[in-house]
Amino acid sequence: MSVSAYRFHARLPGRIAIPGILLVAACVCIAAIGDLRTGLFDPNAYLPGFAATLVTLPDALLLFWIPFAAAFVVYTIAVVHQVRADATPDRSPLWFILAAAILCRIVLLFSPPTLSDDINRYLWDARMQFHGVNPYVYAPESEDIAHLRDEFHGGINNKDVPTVYPPLMQTAFMVAAYLWYSPTSMKLFFTLCDVGVIVLMILVLGRRNRPPERVLIYAWNPLVLVEISGSGHNDSLPVVLMLAALLAVDGQRSYRAVAWLALSMLAKWFTVMLVPAFYRKFRSLKPFWILPALIFVSYLPYLDAGPSLFGGLLVYGDKWRFNDSIFSILFYLTDSLNVSKIIVATLFAGLVAYCAAWIPDPFRSAFILLGAYLALTPTVQPWYLVWIIPFLCLYPNPAWILLSGLAALSYHVVIGFVLSGTWHEETWVRYVQYVPFYGLLIAQFLRNGSWRNALKPVS
Numbered sequence: 001m002s003v004s005a006y007r008f009h010a011r012l013p014g015r016i017a018i019p020g021i022l023l024v025a026a027c028v029c030i031a032a033i034g035d036l037r038t039g040l041f042d043p044n045a046y047l048p049g050f051a052a053t054l055v056t057l058p059d060a061l062l063l064f065w066i067p068f069a070a071a072f073v074v075y076t077i078a079v080v081h082q083v084r085a086d087a088t089p090d091r092s093p094l095w096f097i098l099a100a101a102i103l104c105r106i107v108l109l110f111s112p113p114t115l116s117d118d119i120n121r122y123l124w125d126a127r128m129q130f131h132g133v134n135p136y137v138y139a140p141e142s143e144d145i146a147h148l149r150d151e152f153h154g155g156i157n158n159k160d161v162p163t164v165y166p167p168l169m170q171t172a173f174m175v176a177a178y179l180w181y182s183p184t185s186m187k188l189f190f191t192l193c194d195v196g197v198i199v200l201m202i203l204v205l206g207r208r209n210r211p212p213e214r215v216l217i218y219a220w221n222p223l224v225l226v227e228i229s230g231s232g233h234n235d236s237l238p239v240v241l242m243l244a245a246l247l248a249v250d251g252q253r254s255y256r257a258v259a260w261l262a263l264s265m266l267a268k269w270f271t272v273m274l275v276p277a278f279y280r281k282f283r284s285l286k287p288f289w290i291l292p293a294l295i296f297v298s299y300l301p302y303l304d305a306g307p308s309l310f311g312g313l314l315v316y317g318d319k320w321r322f323n324d325s326i327f328s329i330l331f332y333l334t335d336s337l338n339v340s341k342i343i344v345a346t347l348f349a350g351l352v353a354y355c356a357a358w359i360p361d362p363f364r365s366a367f368i369l370l371g372a373y374l375a376l377t378p379t380v381q382p383w384y385l386v387w388i389i390p391f392l393c394l395y396p397n398p399a400w401i402l403l404s405g406l407a408a409l410s411y412h413v414v415i416g417f418v419l420s421g422t423w424h425e426e427t428w429v430r431y432v433q434y435v436p437f438y439g440l441l442i443a444q445f446l447r448n449g450s451w452r453n454a455l456k457p458v459s
Contacts, residue, residue: 016216019078020100023220026071027104030230031111033063064115065408071222072405082216083396094202094213101198101219105191108229109184115411116383119183119232120155125163125170126177135163135170136305136312152183164312165234167298168266172237187232194228194236200243201393204363207250208394217393223404227383235386238267242274242366243390249278249362254287262294269313270387273348273373276356277365321378323410323425325434337378344376367391371400382407399440406433 113119125135131148138145141159163170176189198219202212218224227233245260261278264271279288302309321327321337330340351372355365370388374380385404392400412429 015081016078016096019074019081020096020220022074023071023078023222024100024103024107026067026074026222027107027225029067030064030071030226031107033067033111033114035112035114064411068222068226068408069405071225075220075222076401076405078220079217079396079401082213085213094215097213097216097219098198101216102195104220104225105194105229108225109187109191111230113183113187113231115226115414116231116233117155117157118234119186120152121157121163122173122186122232122234123152123177123181123183124156125165126173127181129170129174130177134302134305135165136302136309138162161315162308162312164316166266166269167302168263169234169237169268170302172234172267183232186234187229190232190234190236191229193240194224196240197236197243197390200240200247201390204243204247204250205393207247208363210394214393214396217396217401218390221389221404223382223407224386224389226408227386231383233383233386235268235383238264238271239387239390241267242271242387245271245274245278246362246366249281254282254284255290257282258287258290259294262291265291266295266298270370270373273352273369274362274366276352277359277362277369280356280360281362316379322413323380323382323407323430323433324378325380325430325438326375327378328430341378344378348372348376363391363394367395380407380410382410397444399437399444402440403433403437406436409433 121140124140127148127150128135128138128145131145133145133148139160139162140153140156165173172189173186176185179185198215201215201218205212205214228236241260241264245257245264248254248257248260257278261271261274275288275291279285299309305311324331327340327344330343331337334340334343352369355368359365359368367388370391374384374388377384385400385407388400389404409429409432410425413423413425
């Protein structure tokens with residue numbers, strides 16, 4: 001069934017209308033909070049009168065969690081309704097799903113990126129390049145470029161580390177900042193990429209004979225809304241390029257698929273894991289000359305960085321650790337970061353080989369590998385889940401949907417960081433996220449009856 005079979009028509013939204021309206025209202029509440037970090041110092045900044053005395057400083061984060069939790073509840077109701085209605089005439093109208101999704105994004109564009117300061121790094125990388133400075137050479141704290149510091153410099157995290165972002169992402173930073181040197185320009189750019197993900201998922205669903213209304217699972221996901229339009233994270237760019245690559249694979253367009261995959265890798269390196277799956281599909285090395293060619297051409301303007309070209313990325317791989325699940329267990333058992341990394345790298349490499357050998361569908365391979373990466377990696381920032389959520393439109397797995405809601409709890413670490421400058425994770429935060437998540441995955445394993453069937457996503 002093609003996408004053209006589903007026309008925008010004027011039927012009423014029906015039972016999906018109330019969740020859609022409530023989702024928009026929750027986004028309005030999140031945007032109305034303003035700068036949450038300012039509120040951590042002074043609850044009176046957004047609480048009137050005596051109400052401020054009822055909220056201690058650490059509890060101020062509840063002002064984000066409450067509307068986010070409300071948004072996730074109504075989102076879950078909408079997802080359950082949509083999946084159950086797939087085979088019935090009671091499906092929700094696509095025009096309403098898209099209208100609510102766009103409205104939520106517009107609302108959150110006007111909120112400050114309060115939960116993350118990554119957007120300051122995006123602006124800094126663009127500013128350095130505008131002044132002819134290689135961002136792979138100089139860390140933001142370098143005195144050699146002190147004259148470039150501006151109002152956003154103070155908000156950059158890890159000032160002692162040069163940029164980790166590949167060349168295509170650097171180009172995106174410059175394009176967005178050239179049009180308007182502001183966090184809002186970055187948010188707008190990556191929100192447009194986010195809308196591109198929605199469009200491509202509609203095409204994917206149509207190609208796979210699934211109702212395009214299932215795009216609601218991605219388009220209405222509160223974590224996606226908060227992380228992209230709210231915080232301005234850049235993951236929507238490599239995700240939209242990854243989906244373009246997978247669509248090209250479906251159409252047996254090998255050169256186009258490899259080109260899109262290379263561009264996705266040059267935005268963020270995550271998608272390098274899909275190279276073996278793409279090779280399995282084409283059974284030819286011919287189209288893969290595009291990978292080294294595009295990588296070389298993209299890095300050419302930055303080659304004067306020499307050995308520092310991948311310095312920031314190596315520091316990330318060596319030192320970063322946050323909100324991990326399986327990795328934390330391995331570290332507890334081995335008491336060694338290096339041994340734990342070797343174990344997870346071996347496990348992941350084995351799974352990449354398994355998918356390349358036994359999983360013919362590249363979309364399913366991508367879903368399994370992204371899920372495995374998130375389970376095994378030492379660092380699970382909440383916005384990393386944006387990568388796997390599009391695939392839930394094809395495979396609406398309850399465990400991953402639940403984790404996309406619980407992941408916001410990891411922002412609890414922001415409280416101590418803002419108030420005291422210490423980055424300290426509470427153990428209970430991981431338990432609340434991962435015990436229900438892995439419980440649901442184990443339940444699926446038991447229901448399917450074998451480890452091989454357990455790899456099959458819920459359809």
